[in-house]
Amino acid sequence: MAEVRIRDVRKSFGHVEVIHGVSVDIADGEFVVLVGPSGCGKSTLLRMIAGLERISDGQILIGDRVVNQVPPKERDVAMVFQNYALYPHMKVYDNMAFSLKLRGADVGDLDARVRRAADILGLTALLDRFPRQLSGGQRQRVAMGRAIVRDPQVFLFDEPLSNLDAKLRVQMRTEIKELHQRLTTTSVYVTHDQIEAMTMADRIVVMHDGIVEQIGEPLELYDNPRNTFVAGFIGSPAMNFVRGTVRANGGPGRLEAGEGVSFPLGDGWSAHDGRPVVYGIRPEHLVMAEPGQPAVDGEIAVVEPTGAETLLVSRIAGAEFQAVFRERHAFRPGERVALAPLLDKVHLFDAETGQHL
Amino acid sequence: MNTNPAAEVARDDSEGMDYLVSLPRRMVTVYLPILCFLIVLLFPFYWMGLTSIKPNDELIDRSLNPWWVVDPTIAHYYHLIVNTDYPVWMWNTMLVAVTATLLSIAASVMAAYAIVRIRYAGSRWVGGMIFLAYLVPPSILFIPLALVVFQYGLFDSPMALILTYPTILIPFSTWLLMGYFKSIPYELEECALIDGASRWQILTRIVLPLSVPGIISAGIFAFTLCWNEFIYALVFISSSENKTVPVAVLSELVEGDIYHWGPLMAGALLGSVPVCIVYSFFVEHYVSSMTGAVKE
Numbered sequence: 001m002a003e004v005r006i007r008d009v010r011k012s013f014g015h016v017e018v019i020h021g022v023s024v025d026i027a028d029g030e031f032v033v034l035v036g037p038s039g040c041g042k043s044t045l046l047r048m049i050a051g052l053e054r055i056s057d058g059q060i061l062i063g064d065r066v067v068n069q070v071p072p073k074e075r076d077v078a079m080v081f082q083n084y085a086l087y088p089h090m091k092v093y094d095n096m097a098f099s100l101k102l103r104g105a106d107v108g109d110l111d112a113r114v115r116r117a118a119d120i121l122g123l124t125a126l127l128d129r130f131p132r133q134l135s136g137g138q139r140q141r142v143a144m145g146r147a148i149v150r151d152p153q154v155f156l157f158d159e160p161l162s163n164l165d166a167k168l169r170v171q172m173r174t175e176i177k178e179l180h181q182r183l184t185t186t187s188v189y190v191t192h193d194q195i196e197a198m199t200m201a202d203r204i205v206v207m208h209d210g211i212v213e214q215i216g217e218p219l220e221l222y223d224n225p226r227n228t229f230v231a232g233f234i235g236s237p238a239m240n241f242v243r244g245t246v247r248a249n250g251g252p253g254r255l256e257a258g259e260g261v262s263f264p265l266g267d268g269w270s271a272h273d274g275r276p277v278v279y280g281i282r283p284e285h286l287v288m289a290e291p292g293q294p295a296v297d298g299e300i301a302v303v304e305p306t307g308a309e310t311l312l313v314s315r316i317a318g319a320e321f322q323a324v325f326r327e328r329h330a331f332r333p334g335e336r337v338a339l340a341p342l343l344d345k346v347h348l349f350d351a352e353t354g355q356h357l
Numbered sequence: 358m359n360t361n362p363a364a365e366v367a368r369d370d371s372e373g374m375d376y377l378v379s380l381p382r383r384m385v386t387v388y389l390p391i392l393c394f395l396i397v398l399l400f401p402f403y404w405m406g407l408t409s410i411k412p413n414d415e416l417i418d419r420s421l422n423p424w425w426v427v428d429p430t431i432a433h434y435y436h437l438i439v440n441t442d443y444p445v446w447m448w449n450t451m452l453v454a455v456t457a458t459l460l461s462i463a464a465s466v467m468a469a470y471a472i473v474r475i476r477y478a479g480s481r482w483v484g485g486m487i488f489l490a491y492l493v494p495p496s497i498l499f500i501p502l503a504l505v506v507f508q509y510g511l512f513d514s515p516m517a518l519i520l521t522y523p524t525i526l527i528p529f530s531t532w533l534l535m536g537y538f539k540s541i542p543y544e545l546e547e548c549a550l551i552d553g554a555s556r557w558q559i560l561t562r563i564v565l566p567l568s569v570p571g572i573i574s575a576g577i578f579a580f581t582l583c584w585n586e587f588i589y590a591l592v593f594i595s596s597s598e599n600k601t602v603p604v605a606v607l608s609e610l611v612e613g614d615i616y617h618w619g620p621l622m623a624g625a626l627l628g629s630v631p632v633c634i635v636y637s638f639f640v641e642h643y644v645s646s647m648t649g650a651v652k653e
């Protein structure tokens with residue numbers, strides 16, 4: 001086991017730079033999730049840690065060793081690919097034993113390790129099958145098994161669950177998490193699914209267009225997003241945003257959003273009087289307004305009950321706002337509704353830079 | 358009648374949309390064309406077989422039915438095997454075909470792998486050039502090659518053929534294998550790389566086992582081509598005991614303008630037996646490599 005340190009790493013393909021100086025320190029035994037929209041460079045970063053891609057600039061350290069020039073097989077990492085990359089011509093047993101065989105492990109030790117890994121993952125009955133004879137979930141497990149038999153310093157996962165159906169994905173998510181708690185091997189996990197990131201990670205690295213937007217524990221990112229990108233990316237349904245100008249006018253401030261609509265602000269924003277900002281509020285932080293409470297008026301557009309909660313989409317100042325209610329209300333599309341933001345949950349971001357104020 | 362539906366289903370071996378096609382219709386659209394093809398393709402073999410077992414007097418007697426034999430004989434085969442060098446020609450052909458095939462496949466595997474999977478400047482270009490080499494007809498190439506063969510003192514030895522056949526075989530096999538290697542997912546090799554395999558181990562333990570069908574089809578192609586090759590064998594070999602079957606049958610069994618039709622046909626028929634055997638062994642692989650690649 002080892003820590004992984006990524007220091008100002010850059011990557012160019014030809015003349016195009018796709019990673020613009022990324023630094024992340026991953027502690028020993030930590031489970032870090034790289035998350036971001038498609039094409040932001042997550043896989044590229046992971047492949048640089050694995051040694052499959054050359055590092056254009058900067059340094060990557062595994063343990064105390066700079067691995068920039070170290071070939072993949074000497075980095076002592078194991079990787080699980082999105083499409084599993086099981087060797088089709090080898091049985092499950094041989095798939096799992098392959099890396100140990102290459103390392104010249106002695107037969108007894110090899111057998112013991114493969115069987116132990118198979119036991120952990122519940123693959124013992126499948127050892128004699130070929131990959132094509134397995135279901136998607138089983139293949140996924142074999143891919144994991146192939147990684148854990150080696151007992152590497154670092155596990156790398158590149159969207160390992162994205163080929164599974166929704167239910168299996170949730171189940172495997174838990175299994176991977178449990179496996180990590182059991183083995184405590186440093187893990188880097190790539191996904192574009194923020195729920196996967198939130199549920200699995202010790203710490204999340206949010207990437208966007210080749211840079212790191214924010215690094216932090218899941219709830220920290222949720223509560224204190226550093227900018228509009230992180231705020232919009234973490235959390236589902238996503239945070240509502242509206243542009244406007246802060247008006248302090250003596251008492252508790254308001255946000256003027258144009259068209260005569262204004263949103264209530266709590267205390268402490270008066271310093272930003274007159275400043276153009278982006279106002280952000282999460283759907284779960286909008287409640288039904290009590291009489292006299294500062295609120296905004298909207299027209300109900302869509303009502304989506306899911307059973308446990310109800311998603312309400314309403315139109316305010318020309319934009320769509322989502323709100324989530326745990327309690328049941330008799331909403332009808334076309335009716336008007338008064339929504340009150342929880343004032344201490346409101347986020348304000350600079351309109352130009354998107355940075356949190 | 359008391360039929361069990363499950364058994365009924367099991368006996369129904371038609372596939373997919375076959376049920377839409379009635380029997381008479383299938384006769385016309387499927388079996389009749391196939392029959393025509395078969396007749397056209399197999400007629401030469403019938404003629405060879407027939408001629409090779411006709412006694413000489415029947416061969417020249419125009420009053421008899423040319424499509425049939427009245428009094429079959431194995432005299433021509435006997436003559437061919439005992440009185441001529443036929444067994445030696447057979448051995449020569451076998452030696453040349455097998456060695457040249459092995460050489461070419463070994464070279465093509467490495468060339469194709471390097472072109473497809475090792476990233477270096479100009480790899481696509483090299484691939485294109487190799488295919489271009491395939492387009493140069495052997496009937497032109499044999500003139501410069503003859504010079505080379507002479508200079509190295511290989512004239513009239515099996516080595517002359519073993520070393521020149523790959524010039525035809527390697528380009529095509531390389532090209533065929535390139536297509537095959539491309540179909541193997543990159544991730545497999547990357548995974549093997551992380552698992553600790555060297556390039557050579559990736560080639561021998563991942564890529565080759567997965568390309569067996571491709572290699573077999575390249576091999577069959579190369580073997581057949583060597584076996585039937587005529588121009589080089591005619592030009593580079595002069596003495597009877599070094600000749601290959603296709604050339605020898607023609608040059609040793611035809612004296613002036615006298616065609617010894619019986620032995621000639623017997624020789625041609627025997628000569629096609631090894632190719633048939635090779636095909637029948639590998640036909641499954643051959644077809645599957647033409648129709649599909651690696652499936653997980």
Ligand SMILES: Nc1ncnc2c1ncn2[C@@H]1O[C@H](COP(=O)(O)OP(=O)(O)OP(=O)(O)O)[C@@H](O)[C@H]1O
Nearest residue numbers: 013018036037038039040041042043044045191192
């Ligand atoms: N071999 C390559 N050559 C050129 N550009 C590449 C190459 N690989 C990736 N890129 C570019 O690098 C950027 C990042 O790609 P990457 O695969 O890391 O994205 P990602 O975050 O993993 O996206 P996804 O979630 O879709 O997998 C993309 O813009 C992509 O076009």
Ligand SMILES: [Mg+2]
Nearest residue numbers: 042043044158
């Ligand atoms: Mg990716």
